[in-house]
Amino acid sequence: MTGVDLFGTYSHRDTLIHRAPLWCKGIALILISFALVATKSWVIGGVALSAMILVGLIGGITPKQWLQTLLGLKWLVIILAAYYVLFGSIAQGADVLLTLMSMVAFSKVLLTTTPLPRIIDGFVRLCAPLKIFGVKPERIAMAIAVMVRSIPVIMNEHTMISHALISRGVKVAPHRTFTPLIISTVAYAHETGEALAARGLMDTEVSSPASEHKN
Known part of the structure; x- marks a missing residue:
């Protein structure tokens, strides 16, 4: 579905x-x-x-x-x-x-x-002047791309949850599907973050207690 x-x-x-x-x-x-x-x-x-x-x-x-x-x-x-x-x-x-x-x-x-890549490229060019303030337009564009791609995924998850309940003969109010939807959305966010980090697209450096002690 x-x-x-x-x-x-x-x-x-x-x-x-x-x-x-x-x-x-x-x-x-x-x-x-x-x-x-x-x-x-x-x-x-x-x-x-x-x-x-x-x-x-x-x-x-x-x-x-x-x-x-x-x-x-x-x-x-x-x-x-x-x-x-x-x-x-x-x-x-x-x-x-x-x-x-x-x-x-x-x-x-x-x-x-x-096409979404064309929209993102246009947004990167639009945000190019922000580089003087230390802002990375590419990172903003990536965030927008992830958000745009996530919306249909989350909506599809909601539809699948609703159909799964109906197929099992479970009748619940629409607002009661929010809890499993939130759990599914958080899991999707973790998977997306891990995929971006694996490709080097996120800042993954976290200061360890040892390094803080040295400083």
Whole structure:
């Protein structure tokens, strides 16, 4: 069983969105983010979400895939909607939810139409000026790559846990699957860290008591 592909994975196609340069997509991200943050109207969020879905359709994302993505956010939407209905305003809640879904939709379009190595290379170039402050752009890019790759793995683990319980006739509330999911996620994090350390991609030097005593 596979989980919901919430943020998308690269699909090789020859569409206008695939051919668009990365800098163009980056500028679009900045403009959309600025519009969503600078305005407090749910109308802007609705327009941005509709635009992202349309762009995604041009880029080859099917209506079924969009539906699966939006359904993947259902629990988050329900919780936030309940909060704003009870403690906030409906208009403010709509603005927050549409902003959230718009950014998820943009992420899906970006990751579906742009190879991940290309995105990482672009991020490394963007962070290059930070070298003067001792920051290593490559290390930041690696962290982003690990995070992006981990999201579908964790979601797939949640789906597998749910199906395993159902296949055994065990009926539990959705929140009760969090404990085995956390255990599985921690195990995956340890495995990932060990794999990176084995390839020399992490700082593995730890000062021993003996070395501290010498100093």
